[in-house]
Amino acid sequence: MTLFKKPFYAQTYVKPLMLAISSGLLLAACSKPAPDSPDVAQPDPVVDNISIWPQLNLPVQQDPAIEQAITELMAGMTLPQKIAQMIQPEIRDITVEDMRQYGFGSYLNGGGAFPNDDKYASPADWIALAESMYQASVDASQDGSTIPTMWGTDAVHGHNNVIGATIFPHNIGLGAANNPALIEQIAKVTAREVMVTGIDWVFAPTVAVVRDDRWGRTYEGYSEHPQIVHDYAAAIVKGLQGVADGDFLGDDKVISTVKHFVGDGGTTGGIDQGNTEVTEQQLFDIHAQGYVGGLQAGAQSVMASFNSWNGSKIHGDQYLLTDVLKNRMGFDGFIVGDWNGHGQIPGCTNEDCPQAANAGLDIYMVPTAAWKPLYYNLIKQVEGGEISMARIDDAVRRILRVKMRAGLFDKPSPAKRALAGKTELIGADEHRAVARDAVRQSLVLLKNQNKLLPLNPQQRLLVTGAGADNIGQQAGGWTISWQGTGNTNADFPGGSSIYDGIARQVKAAGGSVELSADGSYQQKPDAAIVVFGEEPYAEGNGDIDNLEYQRGNKTDLALLKKLKADGIPVVSLFISGRPLWVNPELNASDAFVAVWLPGSEGEGVADVILTDADGAVQYDFHGKLSFSWPASPQQTAVNYGDADYQPLLSYGFGLRYGEDDVLAAVLSEQVEQSNQLTELVIFERAPRSPWQLQLQSGNANSSESVMVGSSIQQLGAISSRTFDKEVQEDARRFEFDGSASAALRFISPFPRDLRAYAEADSQLTVLVKRQGEVPSQVMLGMACGDDCGGAVNISAALTAMPEQQWQPLAVNLSCLQQQGMNLGQVFQVLSVQSSGKLTLSLADARISPVANQQHTVVACQ
Template identity: 55%
Template sequence: MNISTKLTVVALSTLTVTACLTAKQEPGGQEQKNQQLSAKASLESQGIASKALWPKDIHRVEKSKLLETRIDTLIATMSNEQKIAQMVQPEIRSMTVTDMRQYGFGSYLNGGGAFPNNNKHAKVGDWVQLAEDMYQASIDSSLDGSTIPTMWGTDAVHGHNNVIGATIFPHNIGLGAMNNPGLIHQVATATASEVAATGIDWVFAPTVAVARDDRWGRTYESYSEYPAIVSRYASEIVSGLQGEPGKDQFDSEHVISTVKHFLGDGGTVNGKDQGNNLSSEQALIDLHAQGYFSALEAGVQTVMASYNSWHGSKMHGNKSLLTGVLKDHMGFDGLVVGDWNGHGKIPNCSNNSCASAINAGVDIIMVPDDWKAFYHNTLQQLSEGTIKQERVDDAVRRILRVKLRAGLFDNPSPASRLANNDKHIIGSQAHRDIARQAVRESLVLLKNNNNLLPLMPRQQVLVTGSGADNIGMQSGGWTISWQGTGNSNDDFPGGSSIYDGIKTQVSNAGGSVELSTDASFKQKPDVAIVVFGEQPYAEYDGDISTIEHQPGNKQDLALLRALKAQDIKVVSIFLSGRPLWVNAELNQSDAFVAAWLPGSEGNGVAEVIFSKANGEANYDFVGKLPFSWPKSDDQNELNFAGAKNQTANYQALFSYGYGLNYREHVLVSNKLNEQSHLQSAASGAEHSYGLFNRRPENNLEFYLADAASPELLVTGNYATTPGSDNLVFDSVDWKKQEDTREFTWSGNASASVYLKGEQHIDLTELDLANGQLVFDVKVSSAPDAAVFLGMACGNNCAAKLDISKQLQALPVTKWQQMAIDISCFSQAGLNPGQITKPLIFESSSAAKFSIANVRIAKGGQGSNCSLSGN
């Protein structure tokens, strides 16, 4: 029996004795206790917290009388306009330096995929220049009368991941697998240094969610399903980002940290992003709040409110937790910042107006686009008394306190700070070495039958799979772009793909390596290393309905089977943001490595799976599962947490904490159950093929083309045909953020937009089953000439149909669904078994329309080839 177990037994025994004594001395004691529990449960059902259960006064930051006096003086001189401006946070794509000079915003941010001058390849100097311009505008009192410096916040969640050339560390789930608090401190310190080098003051990290349902799209932002790891990490990350109190805190190489998302985002029903958490208050404390306790003890200065609800109460409007528990009871004296338009999700609120969030305790409202209306509406609510003056003054006091503690009033401007504009800091070798070590320690060896690993490097090696030479895929979401999509290896200067690392190991030893994406080869290999897994995603785009990998579209499994059919040994490197049901893929693998999302230093993978020339391992596997690995596809919630909050009848394929090393000899069955428990979902998936749903699916990407440029990969949210405006491509919102693609043809010349992947798509079965190309469409400006919808199966194999009449017939600005039978294309000469471009729009007419939810589904009539719409 360990010490913690003994303590638990003693505590339970004490409680039992106390309860007996109370019941004996007071006949009505148990009834009173039941009434208290009933009252507590009633409060919980309304999303109201009880302070008594929470630790008290744990935000251990020494208050300075001198600093508080300075704040008093500042507040006394501020107008209400200046105060409200401190509480409004716009985004750089919807504001200008002139706006900053006029309003004097307390802060601003760059969201995922936002860059200085809207230039994805902005240099370090461009980031510093924007920071300098905004800073100088904020202290310019000529228009707003304020000289209070602004602060810039950014989502640097696994390195300075918005900046080209920065070091991209493994996502949190991989860092959790290494379970190394000392190394996580180094990761945070390196991240802070790179952020500070671009003139940015504030990082929206760490995320301390404890994910409970692996279908959640943010599972990879969680270090573990076990709160103890999250708690140990949170304090290390905060001190790494902000620096150590009394030592290097908030010096030129450290930044302000934000612990997020408060509270319970990892425990929503069915793992739905922004959903409802129905945990008891005690479970909220035991599971979801542990990272906040250690972060507060480490002196974190900001907390971000969460999108999710607790028992139906939106966290952005939950005063009992934000003010009652966090600020009043736990003693947090920093600021609470809202998430991207999170205030707008509160009942009776909108993106441009929400007194409820401010009254609940949100001090800075993140309102990226509607900031001007929000500013004026909040001023009106203050004058009407809907928001009290003391609440505004409290919010401003907290904002100024954080700024003064961080030295923003006294430090040099961004362009003059010591670390800024130092090109040697961004992506430095020292930082890449830390990332490379993190990659090595994050790898978890699930299977190594017959001790296939480590591989001798001096042999014929085939490297294949969609992730083999794909730094964007191995980095995942929140990497350069918001979703992590649209990136090529050229966008990671100084980085290395997994193939790069393998090639180095093999070539240096005198072996031979061949790369392919489809398992083809010129010379039969001694071993095949297959790198496959999830495509990048972020937030709700990553929510899934089943934990089965590639349900109904087993491209990766087909590749593995093709290799095994040729009696080739297979090493699988699985890239994912969560554990997934991969029994079939495991059965086809001699060795299987969970590599998570390792980031820009893919060479760290090869250093572990290959040996030295003498057969001795370079590095052993040390990673252990931070999440339980499912044995069946219905184990969405599979959580080990000791004796507390563990999933009932816990039966994992690989338990929490599992991970082989080279000293262990474990034989994993090649006959794991491959039968899905979700037959209805699986059978339905077999009759559909996704092309675009908020982002391209199935390894597809958007391209533009015209006569001047035969092919341009769309790598961001906005693009035009090179050297012209023949076709403008834009990402816009319909039901969710950036869930729609809008195309605008100028009418000057012919141009096309299409989806294309590296591997061909076989639609033969869907063609024979009366499959249809289906999509939602909204016409903004109808064409006056031909608009072609088509598919292609190679350079000289294509089919297209004119849909201009159908587009002209649709009501303008209203969403409609359009469908056409696949057989219409095959009748026109398309080979449905060799599709390279499953969606093409081409026109020389002036036109503007948007598409969403593009897929190929069963349901056509198989009769004529007229388009259907409704």
């Protein structure tokens, strides 16, 4: 059966590429573009051409008995009960009593949200919350409803919010494996571990087809090629939900969500939540293939995307949500919004948005206190005729249809379900074995000079680099916390770092291994394994403006060169969520492996790069690039099929053992320099690398400090909490209770040289909002050591600000220098300290080389 009649995508994009891969043509670094690829000779935009979209034959057909049961149930529902089905709040913003009173159709935990606000909540804690919410939802004492609620979670590479769960490689690595059967197996494991905690629904798979690798969600995409995404979407939906004529939504299955509809990976400039400017044909051929695959596998939920399509926000686009997805493609499940995504529609706010419902959104994801006014506004808008009752009934019918198909009306409560409480399944050995195999299959060998790999484990090996013994870094974003930050190896019980795996195998084979953070060693090794790469990030926090690795701060390159200068062969293991320009690092390495973000089972890396004790290969390299590797930092949008396709390494490239290198012996390290100093971002949505947010409380002789690793955190006299200003958790509120001196500080473990900013007469600028009274002394400053730094009192400036309004404040770096700040050794780039009671919110902080006349400049004191 064909997916659709005479598919443009299949005829002009897939077949030439698959032929090229099978014939080995893509192993050359200068592959020619397919002559009819969709990125060549683009047609003029054609809007609302419904014939482009397929009429799908979906595997889950409507059951007359279920439809009749829905009709009878809805006949007795009040308007408030129906609206409650369309509201999805977040566990940090509702209580069990709220569930009992309102009877929400669903709820979620966002990244970094845990039962009882406890990062270390046990599986029993998760089950207890699921059970309490369920029982409240079926308690008719207040809302008159007995409709069971459902819990949604971001289990995007395993049950990644739960301590001890199996964490799989992120999607970019799985794409390199190009093995749909493996993906289905991973999804089955994920579903089991999710069901142990009583959760019904996961927000996966992400089926973005990434076109610009500057995007901070690149690693959530399987490939730049739609075919892999199409096939993987089908595989993961089957693994999560089961198959329509078999184990569909059984006891060990969860409801899946194909996301984010549509075009999230195609935004101009790779800007998260930006504008995807493509023709409708391209939107379908490139960006919609994951939905064709996922829906044809029976996906019951689709999540609307934050992005716009040619200027139209998807959350409010009736043509795409209703005419295309529901009517043309035949999707009869429900469409859920993304994190307050409805509030981004022109004319809408998080609290008030009839446009989204009218466009076809069925469930509003409203994870802040905005859920309550939104609920009441929707009721008023139906009563006033802004939203038709027919539209509400359609949304509620779709929600109830999925709940009935999932057996939520018939299954026991979460604590009594078949897998509930079977904690031995969380991180079970057989599950970790699947993840370890996925690691092996995902690795891509880019360089192997003189056939250095595989290494014999009977040698003397040095393992070094920041990522060597760091499971949190190798797991990446969406791991326990939303950004994947603030985690230690102790947060991954049962997991293994890359060093752990190497050390175990080397010691078992009779060799020796030394772990060193800085590349030092007791005795000269036979080879050095250097593990380095990107720090964890998620969503817009990972957006970058070019692809140069460690731009302006090449500490990892210095380590590689140091080892090379010592005459030690160097194997580089590069942790990253996207291909990056690493020509200098490639030149300084004898072998170079893209390990992507392998997750909790780091030992899978050792299985491939080490032989067994007898010198035999354990596992050959399997992975092939599912993203083209850039030839320059500015080559940010390089995709197979481009008119001028000249990457450093082509889509489909990946060496096997015994194959010769294709890279030049010495790659160009020249970078086009900009004559203009760019802004240094300190805080934008979250702390920007290398800066980390720290809370400090107490006097100089008895102070305590802690790194902020969760959305809600407190230490002594200061507390911190994320909230939404424009988008998800993009601002922080700090409360100083006045019981002791306290501070928030953005620090780096290594000093930064910011002298160029002083030479450009720059300013340290912050965007802040005050609430309530301001003490007489609030110090804003920078530090270069315990007794080195500068600060100014911003109390008067804060007092003069209108309360509860965002205002920019600035201090000239030259002022801080006058007070003794050494900008060549910046350890603490920004601090705010107060001994009095103060509530202050922060939305942005940066060093700007050009003075802004609209900022309030604090006078130098």
